[in-house]
Amino acid sequence: MVKLEEAIGSIETCSSTDELKHALQDIIEDFGFSSFNMLDAGNPHVDVPYYIGTTPENWVQTYISNGFVHVDPCVTRVRRSNAPFSWDEVEVPRYDGSGRKSGACKVMEAAHDHGFTEGFVVPFHYTDPLGRVFSSSSAFYWTDPVKKYRFLLSRKRYDLHLIMIYWAQRAIDIIAEQHRNRQGLLETQADPRTAVALTxxxxxxxxxxxxxxxxxxxxxxxxxxxxxxxxxxxxxxxxxxxxxxxxxxxxxxxxxxxxx
Amino acid sequence: MVKLEEAIGSIETCSSTDELKHALQDIIEDFGFSSFNMLDAGNPHVDVPYYIGTTPENWVQTYISNGFVHVDPCVTRVRRSNAPFSWDEVEVPRYDGSGRKSGACKVMEAAHDHGFTEGFVVPFHYTDPLGRVFSSSSAFYWTDPVKKYRFLLSRKRYDLHLIMIYWAQRAIDIIAEQHRNRQGLLETQADPRTAVALTxxxxxxxxxxxxxxxxxxxxxxxxxxxxxxxxxxxxxxxxxxxxxxxxxxxxxxxxxxxxx
DNA sequence: CTTAAACTCCCGATTTTTCGGGACTGGTGC
DNA sequence: GCACCAGTCCCGAAAAATCGGGAGTTTAAG
Structure with missing residues (x-):
């Protein structure tokens, strides 16, 4: 099993998003996850937020073409919390048997249809050297029996949290560097701390x-x-x-x- | 030595800021620190930000009466970074012997005069239940020889980081709860019976x-x-x-x- | 004393919201 | 097939908000 320090060390030496992707994939496979992704959760109005990860292409396509980012209950939760959580901790409006399904319901069903039995989501709220604020949602996807997942999580929850923090941080740093001159890839939240003086x-x-x-x-x-x-x-x-x-x-x- | 899970567990069972204070004090003493504090670093224009901690009263007074919060290089760094750091990693404009000392210089000297030989600072950027972004600066104060500090940090850096994240989060939750009870104007998370389901x-x-x-x-x-x-x-x-x-x-x- | 800023009030024209109806389509589970 | 509901669209009238002006008083600071 990977040691925490080693994992973080391997992350911090990465210098490109591709390296980072592979480094994290290696780490999470060791934990038993099949794939992961991280997306920019700070801009609810964007249809296709910045994304990086190793989840299968058809899942990504499903997610985008259905506009799942606007209804995904995990992303919603990420925006208002700082602690990691599992999919089963997310409240999905129970379908009451009549009428249409809610979007949140569809997302979770679609994930299941793609073979994902569980997931671990890590929120990360980040301030860059310019003082801009970002929010990211990182998800680890599980495809094995849920029982094994529960056992793993009870023991490795904090390790996963910490690894993801350092990974997300490194990812955003690298992305920011690459796109220093390009706009719109990682959009910032609108100046949350500029002082406005109301009477x-x-x-x-x-x-x-x-x-x-x-x-x-x-x-x-x-x-x-x-x-x-x-x-x-x-x-x-x-x-x-x-x-x-x-x-x-x-x-x-x-x-x-x-x-x- | 405290186990990470135990430490976090002891934090998460706290239900008041006082309990929290004592819980963290116990934990950090075990690591070798003498005291700690956490302050709201998100509002640069506020003279006396929200504060909670165990540092000696005369240090707190010195800090406030000199307006150190506006010049403290640690607080400045916290606002634009996410990784924990030690005081010795902070760049303080070197006093060149002529003219006035910079405020940053004064803060660090004052800390030293109060017996603090080193410090470990953990930034934490987080969202509240409304999705608003805040920043907190948590500092652990060291009064023993610096050599011992270096050794500790090389081994326990990540543990300290993680503990502080969960502690800050708990502190915020408790404070928010108190605030809600005081105001009590709008219902927040409704119980399932009265929950509003929007399409x-x-x-x-x-x-x-x-x-x-x-x-x-x-x-x-x-x-x-x-x-x-x-x-x-x-x-x-x-x-x-x-x-x-x-x-x-x-x-x-x-x-x-x-x-x- | 001067100045600036907060606070107060008015006009008229335009845009936007609000309200209470009704009605059709299409997805869904029973 | 049926019932239910989300989603779509329409009408018309009343209420409210928005905009761009102007203008007087008070208060606190320089």
Whole structure:
């Protein structure tokens, strides 16, 4: 069995994505997995995010052509957590027997149809030297009996987590280097930490908007005229570089400017 | 020596920040460190960021009253990297004997004056249940001879890294929970009975609304008519028991139904 | 005292959202 | 085949938000 230090060492000496791919494939085969992939999970709106891995081509094609990235419950979970998890820990809306299946349901069924009995997913949220934030979802695919998987995981969960962190880090570093001049391959999240200073009233107006109040409601609550509330909202939208009230509220929440 | 699994296990059973503090203190003392602290490094403009740890009170006071958080080279490095590092790996602008000392220089000297001979710093970039990105800086303080530190680090670097990740995560979860209870305005993860089930298209429509798109924009993006998008939005608003689009988007984000 | 910024209010025109209906198609399991 | 539901599309009217102006008051800092 691979030693942790050796595995990480072999990763850190890689200088191309191809080397990295093979290095990780060797490591995970040793653990019993059949293949892996890592994808850029930081941009929910992108149809085909950056991808690297060793999963079979027909699975990749299925995944892309069905737009699974938008409904994959694993990717969704990755965006809001930092701890690794198995597929069986993911809640998939149970199909209640009537009507159409949800997308999440289809993804998991499709994975099973491709022979994947289980999977181990590692989220990694990463900051690059420019301060840009990335989120990646790495998945190890299992094709053997699930029982063996459970046993392995109970013993090697942390090793896998750590290996994947160092691997993802190395991967992103290499990719960033290769595509320093090219845009759009690994898109960054929109400046999450640029300080925007809202005034008290702008924050008030946005907060009440976030709670579902109309301008008229808010005017009553704050005891000012509708015109004033509109002005505050307009200023807030401009400051946040948002395109409308809804957008501004979302941005303000993500920037920690308002609580709901 | 502590076993990794045991250490992480002891962390994951903690249910208060106080318990957590003592649990980690026990672990790191076993490694040979004297104390630790973790601080929120994600907001460079904040003078006194959230802090938790066991370092002596007079060090904390020195750190705060001198505004060290703005010049600490370790914190700066944490913001743009993901790998743990030792203090001696941090580049401090060498004092050339003339003019003023740089702030970074002062921080490191002050640490030394307080008896800290070395330190191990672990960056951790993570997302909260809303998908917002944060950064934390965790530091282990060493007061014994540096030689012993080097030996320890060469063998236990990865263990320390992993322990700190799980510790920081637990700390964040507990803090978030406390915050939620204090505010308690919006329900977060609902129990299965009241769980809202959006269809794929309803989620699409809401997601694009959250990104600032109008109904017309969304119709173009999803390649369907405006009427359909309106229908999806109306259904989503009704299901979420929201009063308008903005409210629905906020609720959906808090419930983990959409990603932005 | 001056200046800047926050806060307040108004107008009118346009765009967008909201609401309550109805109606057809196609996938799904029973 | 049937029932159910997701998904699609349409109508029309009312409500709300958006935009680009302008303009007065208060407050705190230089």
């Amino acid at each position: 008290d009233r702008e924050r008030d107006a946005l907060s009440w908007a976030a709670r579902g109040k109309t301008v008229a409601d808010t005017a009553d609550i704050l005891f000012i005229s509708q015109a004033t509330v509109e002005t505050h909202l307009r200023h807030a939208i401009a400051k946040l570089n948002a395109s409308n009230k809804t957008h501004a509220v979302v941005k303000a929440i993500y920037l920690g400017l308002i609580d709901v | 794929d298209r309803e989620r699409d429509a809401l997601s694009w609304a959250a990104r600032g798109k109008t109904v017309a924009d969304t119709a173009d993006i999803l390649f369907i008519s405006q009427a359909t998008v309106e229908t999806h939005l109306r259904h989503a608003i009704a299901k979420l028991n929201a009063s308008n689009k903005t409210h629905a988007v906020v609720k959906a984000i808090y419930l983990g139904l959409i990603d932005v």
